[in-house]
Amino acid sequence: xxxxxxxxxxxxxxxxxxxxxxxxxxxxxxxxxxxxxxxxxxxxxxxxxxxxxxxxxxxxxxxxxxxxxxxxxxxxxxxxxxxxxxxxxxxxxxxxxxxxxxxxxxxxxxxxxxxxxxxxxxxxxxxxxxxxxxxxxxxxxxxxxxxxxxxxxxxxxxxxxxxxxxxxxxxxxxxxxxxxxxxxxxxxxxxxxxxxxxxxxxxxxxxxxxxxxxxxxxxxxxxxxxxxxxxxxxxxxxxxxxxxxxxxxxxxxxxxxxxxxxxxxxxxxxxxxxxxxxxxxxxxxxxxxxxxxxxxxxxxxxxxxxxxxxxx
Amino acid sequence: xxxxxxxxxxxxxxxxxxxxxxxxxxxxxxxxxxxxxxxxxxxxxxxxxxxxxxxxxxxxxxxxxxxxxxxxxxxxxxxxxxxxxxxxxxxxxxxxxxxxxxxxxxxxxxxxxxxxxxxxxxxxxxxxxxxxxxxxxxxxxxxxxxxxxxxxxxxxxxxxxxxxxxxxxxxxxxxxxxxxxxxxxxxxxxxxxxxxxxxxxxxxxxxxxxxxxxxxxxxxxxxxxxxxxxxxxxxxxxxxxxxxxxxxxxxxxxxxxxxxxxxxxxxxxxxxxxxxxxxxxxxxxxxxxxxxxxxxxxxxxxxxxxx
Numbered sequence: 364x365x366x367x368x369x370x371x372x373x374x375x376x377x378x379x380x381x382x383x384x385x386x387x388x389x390x391x392x393x394x395x396x397x398x399x400x401x402x403x404x405x406x407x408x409x410x411x412x413x414x415x416x417x418x419x420x421x422x423x424x425x426x427x428x429x430x431x432x433x434x435x436x437x438x439x440x441x442x443x444x445x446x447x448x449x450x451x452x453x454x455x456x457x458x459x460x461x462x463x464x465x466x467x468x469x470x471x472x473x474x475x476x477x478x479x480x481x482x483x484x485x486x487x488x489x490x491x492x493x494x495x496x497x498x499x500x501x502x503x504x505x506x507x508x509x510x511x512x513x514x515x516x517x518x519x520x521x522x523x524x525x526x527x528x529x530x531x532x533x534x535x536x537x538x539x540x541x542x543x544x545x546x547x548x549x550x551x552x553x554x555x556x557x558x559x560x561x562x563x564x565x566x567x568x569x570x571x572x573x574x575x576x577x578x579x580x581x582x583x584x585x586x587x588x589x590x591x592x593x594x595x596x597x598x599x600x601x602x603x604x605x606x607x608x609x610x611x612x613x614x615x616x617x618x619x620x621x622x623x624x625x626x627x628x629x630x631x632x633x634x635x636x637x638x639x640x641x642x643x644x645x646x647x648x649x650x651x652x653x654x655x656x657x658x659x660x661x662x663x664x665x666x667x668x669x670x671x672x673x674x675x
Numbered sequence: 676x677x678x679x680x681x682x683x684x685x686x687x688x689x690x691x692x693x694x695x696x697x698x699x700x701x702x703x704x705x706x707x708x709x710x711x712x713x714x715x716x717x718x719x720x721x722x723x724x725x726x727x728x729x730x731x732x733x734x735x736x737x738x739x740x741x742x743x744x745x746x747x748x749x750x751x752x753x754x755x756x757x758x759x760x761x762x763x764x765x766x767x768x769x770x771x772x773x774x775x776x777x778x779x780x781x782x783x784x785x786x787x788x789x790x791x792x793x794x795x796x797x798x799x800x801x802x803x804x805x806x807x808x809x810x811x812x813x814x815x816x817x818x819x820x821x822x823x824x825x826x827x828x829x830x831x832x833x834x835x836x837x838x839x840x841x842x843x844x845x846x847x848x849x850x851x852x853x854x855x856x857x858x859x860x861x862x863x864x865x866x867x868x869x870x871x872x873x874x875x876x877x878x879x880x881x882x883x884x885x886x887x888x889x890x891x892x893x894x895x896x897x898x899x900x901x902x903x904x905x906x907x908x909x910x911x912x913x914x915x916x917x918x919x920x921x922x923x924x925x926x927x928x929x930x931x932x933x934x935x936x937x938x939x940x941x942x943x944x945x946x947x948x949x950x951x952x953x954x955x956x957x958x959x960x961x962x963x964x965x966x967x968x969x970x971x972x973x974x975x976x977x978x979x980x981x982x
Contacts, residue, residue: 401856405850413830474703486968490968495956499953608823643829646829654823665817
């Protein structure tokens with residue numbers, strides 16, 4: 364039956380794009396062309412254009428206001444203490460996030476890898492924070508952290524932990540950690556899903572063998588589970604490090620970079636300089652730098668994936 | 676005597692073993708409950724805030740459950756366009772929410788559909804054909820897929836302004852296609868490569884063309900993968916914020932995240948209203964995540980671990 368339907372279509376003469384393809388007058392690259400065009404048009408092309416813009420002083424009216432300044436914008440970046448602070452905060456965000464989220468994500472994955480009643484429901488539910496828009500996540504946590512009426516202060520007050528409201532987003536030392544906490548709530552599912560996928564690649568025999576050898580729970584974790592999860596851990600480390608450059612939505616919503624710039628990470632800093640201070644040339648230099656660094660990390664990531672592939 | 680003693684100690688051992696097992700199970704259920712609570716409580720609070728009266732939201736300590744739940748805010752966002760908080764009535768532009776919902780659906784939907792169509796053709800070519808630079812093409816695509824929005828948003832802003840496309844849904848569809856199609860090609864190339872080629876070859880021998888064989892044999896087999904990347908693409912476009920913020924200025928193209936980000940300046944302290952917007956914007960992704968959980972997990976892992 365399958366064969367007859369195929370013959371039928373093969374002999375239907377219609378002059379469509381698909382028909383052209385059917386005669387295979389067009390080689391494989393014709394199928395790749397649309398993708399190439401999109402990639403060139405909205406990712407690679409703009410990135411290079413950002414590189415070009417970064418060599419200029421650019422005003423909002425780009426046709427009238429574009430003066431070549433060479434590498435001046437990059438010199439400014441290197442010399443700017445604000446940039447150094449933003450980079451430092453981005454690193455802080457990355458390190459604290461990873462240090463908090465890797466153990467938590469692993470713990471959730473280990474739990475979800477056990478068999479218990481309602482496991483499939485729990486597995487479905489934990490995905491929800493990851494699915495909701497980051498902007499909504501930001502709005503939600505802004506409300507929860509609200510100093511006067513927020514749920515967090517309310518809860519801590521009712522539990523007798525605090526006696527006066529805490530201004531969670533008002534102090535420089537607290538704000539960044541609270542942003543990280545709100546972000547952690549949203550991204551934990553990603554860790555859990557990846558670690559769970561990793562755990563499921565460990566053959567049952569390996570656990571059994573470890574049990575026979577008298578390994579304790581900790582021993583199993585150290586000698587069976589963690590080594591098997593190494594590739595997944597690497598992926599998470601690299602992908603999440605790259606993603607910290609992306610952190611924008613939640614900062615925009617929760618703190619707008621404040622208080623006093625305490626949560627101005629590199630992504631938000633670039634946005635501020637470009638679209639609030641209208642320094643398009645300087646902003647482009649930042650953009651291009653972020654893009655280049657991301658691509659470098661991506662190449663590293665690809666190298667690792669390739670060696671994993673050859674090992675397979 | 677001796678026998679009895681060892682029997683006793685055996686019992687003790689067994690008891691301890693059983694107790695230990697119970698303790699572990701109790702611990703397991705307790706931590707599962709904790710994980711569920713940690714996940715659900717903020718979401719539940721968002722919903723509860725959206726149906727509580729304004730007076731209750733502004734009480735300390737908070738009222739965890741509303742005395743008289745009200746759908747007034749949903750009504751005002753969708754129908755009347757008037758918002759009341761503590762007796763004062765402000766007007767919200769009627770239909771803002773509806774328009775945002777429409778824009779978000781249109782932009783995420785069209786992006787997903789177009790990218791699936793072209794992305795699958797490309798994936799098939801890179802999976803089954805040999806051509807010069809195939810490997811470089813694939814890895815290049817993977818690297819570019821990881822570019823953050825902040826790296827390209829400035830040039831795209833100028834480019835779209837030059838060609839007069841700023842503030843049109845089309846500019847967002849085109850922009851989102853950049854990271855959507857690269858994601859689809861990266862995942863689906865690996866997926867198609869893992870499918871058996873024999874059936875396709877049999878169809879070719881029967882006189883089918885390569886594309887016919889792909890559409891009739893391979894594409895149906897790849898359906899689970901297609902659903903997975905489709906859902907993930909839709910969610911990414913639905914949730915995107917930075918591009919939408921920069922490239923849309925009026926209701927003609929503003930998506931839900933942009934509209935919600937403006938709520939706080941619009942409604943001030945009325946978090947109930949902001950939470951209502953949040954619930955509406957979260958509903959489609961939440962439903963997708965619940966109903967297509969397995970596909971979502973597949974799309975998420977395939978995107979980062981294996982091509």
